[in-house]
Amino acid sequence: MRARPRLRTILLWVNLIVLLMPLVAVVALRLYETELIRRTEAEVLSQAALIKASYEHALREELGEGLGSGSAVLERDGPSVEAKWPTNVEDRFRPVPIDMDLRRDEVSAPVKGPQPPGGPVHPATLRAGARLEPVLVEAQKMTMSGMRVVDLHGNVLASSQEKERGLSVAHHEDVTRALGGEFVKILRARAVLPNKVPLTGLARGAHMQVVVSIPVMMDGRVVGAVSAWRTPISVMRGVYENRNIFGTVSALFLLGVLAITALTSVYIGRPIRRLMAQTERVADGGEGTTDAIAKPGTYEVQKLSEGVAKMAETLQSRAEYIRTFATNVSHEFKTPLTTIRGTVELFQDHMERMPAEKRAEFLAILDADAQRLERLVGRLLELARADVLRPDGARCDLVELLDELVEDGSQAGVDVVVESTGGDANAPIWAQISEDALRSVFSNLLGNAAQHGATELRVELRSGVDGVEIIIADDGPGISPANAPKIFDEFFTTRRDTGGTGLGLSIVRTMLRGHGGDIELVDGSRGAVFSVRVPR
Template identity: 60%
Template sequence: MSGMRVVDVNANVVASTQQDERKASVHHHPDVQAALAGEFVKILRERDITPEPASLHGLARNTRIRVVVAVPLTIDERVVGAVVAWRTPISLPKGLYENRVVFGTLLGLFLFGVFSITALTSLYIGRPIKRLIDHTERVTLGAKSATEPIQKPGTFEIQQLSETVAQMAATLESRADYIKAFARNVSHEFKTPLTSIRGTVELLQDHLDTMSPEQRDEFLAMLDADALRLQRLVARLLELARADVARPGQDSTDVVALLGQMQTERTSGDFTVALSAPVERVWVKMGDEALRSVISNLIVNAQQHGATRTDITIEPEDESVAIVVADDGPGISAANAEKVFDEFFTTARDKGGTGLGLSIVRALLNAHGGEVELLESERGATFCVRLPLGHWANI
């Protein structure tokens, strides 16, 4: 709503767009007072009367505020009157109503966008997550199919999560299979001496009074041998368990000094340990006790299989140290070469072998970032132990 009036120097309305204002006085209006004083005025002013309710097409009539512009009229630099123009600013409801097509279109586009985003979220996130939840439930139940990632993961992040869950499932399945096989082997290894002990005890209970002293001593020796075997098995199992959960620390060991000590300790009248090192000191990233256990198991393994000499060679490399342990025993056949690191595999059970020594060696080295392998050799068995290099120098 807009209008205009012309007033004289006394603020009486000379002409107006509103018929009822003619000859009326508007001297009380501050905009008129300022214009008659010679000022150009732009103000916001509240209407004199309360607006009556209007239809949607006349929503601006409901507004109580007006924008007023007053301009003085001058002749020969003397104010003779003023021109006042006003306009009611458009209200928010009227603005929305007049632009209803635009706002309706925007609202429709917004709702379409929300629907599209919801549909895409369901397609690329919701459904893959549901499949991933089903996948994790299969992992919980131990299903064999849980080792494969879900198909059509939708997003890269869900794909990574699915692959991680599949890898975890494969690791758990492998660990479970290992535990089952290990339990079977432990049961078998314990069953033999326990059966022997049980049978010997029954014989002693039934025939102790009629046995000669020599027979009693023979049966008691059998009991002692079986008990010692069980003791060795328990000790080896504890050692293997510690090796499986071992974590590398910050310790480093001078392998030349340690093997020099072991050479003195292990050399006897019927067994020789020879040591060859191109440097006087070389360090590996492994603690003294763990490295001693690795080398001791290799030397004991050689002794149990009839070797009389073990040659240990230290070979520093760029980022690692190779320790080659070779013996003069009967060697390892091609058929047994693939099984030497399996738990409870041994060909020297009658000499006290438990089949856990090389498994302990491999577990300790894996925990410290090292490795062990069986090398081909013309005589005896040759193992190569490789560990990360600490620091070494000639002195």
């Protein structure tokens, strides 16, 4: 049998996919937003590096020969500061990693504008800044980035915003850290947000800026800092600009939804519809109801369909049994009823002229047929009780019941001999069957043996692990090969003229099967031999 997935497995996969789809979308957008920030970080860092190199070159030209005479103002009070490179590279390449991450980096608050200058400004730095400022202003027109150069005291020497020159930004955290030799990269909230930013315009609607500040160095000492900042593209702007890619991703998500729908339909929807059709056919008594549905999809639907098919088969079998049983009952009742009706009509027509001997003969016939009907009714009730009998956990001692059978046999003129295979013959042997049921089984078999002229009944007990086998053999005429297949059928009897109803063995088999046992006719050297099996 092909293994089927369980319904809970299908539902688990569907729920996991439904849960993961929005999570994947959120994570993907978050990663994409980080990628947009890193893209801006790389742009701003490259601009700051270029400005740093340009300023250092201009400052060297303005100072002339090194930093000997007249350059003391470029030094801090106290020990000089060296740059703290983020990478430990020995050769001439010292890259700054692009590693900003929204999950790790906090967005700092906006800062106040430039303040009044603090500390003296060396003329050489002013001249170098003046040479660089037009470049910054012109570059901003294309890059839309803010840029500035400051000296050791945080005084603005050159800026893409000309009004900042001569003021101080030493209170900016990034500038302070850069003057301390650090390569600073931070996210800073924008002080003013635009009201409405179109997806196709030049303005950017992100709520933060990427700020990069790096130290300016001469002869290994920090002599100033360069800052550059830029607003990254917003996620919606990025999605719009890459709409083909995101459209493809959305199509894949849609295909995922369709796949979930198809999965649910194939493994749940269609099998349930087939199962509903099967139950409707069972209710209507249609054909093909005893076959399980094809392609049940899941293990539960498969088992349910098999259960419905088995139920339909049982119902059909019971219906056929009831039809056959009703036919047999009507046949068995028809003969005595016909005789009774004929006798009554005869009495009605000839009662006064009928001799006493004839009246007595006809009354005897009426009495015999009434007794036959009474036996039939009793047997039918017994069969009905056996048919609905279910095990109730009762147990009985076989040895004790067989002792009763010996006494009943002596009263019926049959010598009952009990044999046991091994063990103490008087030790109790317990069977999982009610005492009344097993007593009825023995009584029916004893009655059949006596009715067919047997004088001896031999009983052999064979005790096993799971049950007990009882071999019951009589010394009667036995059962012919032609009649052997029919002896357990209802109303089959060869002694109808002596009162046989043909229900005894049928009752025995039904009662034993109701308790998990069985009975069968086995070959024997003489007489009839039955094997009765009962569970322990």
